[in-house]
Amino acid sequence: MLRAELRKWATTRGNLGLVVGAIAVAALGPFSTTTSAEPLALSKPLHTQTLFVLASVNIGLFALILGVRSFTDEFRHGTIAWTMLAIRDRRLIAAAKAAIAALVAGGMALAA
DSSP, rough: HHHHHHHHTTTTTHHHHHHHHHHHHHHHHHHHHHHHHHHHOOOOGGOHHHHHHHHHHHHHHHHEEEEEHHHHHHHHHHHHHHHHHHHOHHHHHHHHHHHHHHHHHHHHHHHH
């Protein structure tokens, strides 16, 4: 089941676009902040810099969207019926989808 969910995730262009978009947004924040900020503002401690706070919030939103889409895309395209017929235990399906979404979201956070 996990292998099937991972294959579904890897072959969907929208999911890959979310990962690329998250990395782009994470890179855009520090770039725009460092190019437009005053030198005195950049000398503050790193944990108070807004670019790190905004990047973490944005990556969290991208991960949330990725998790939601892992469930709703199958309903949208009508493939959830075939999944439910192949595996009757809905808890197993939900656990596999959640595990793959967490794995991909963690990888996306590390990449960003």
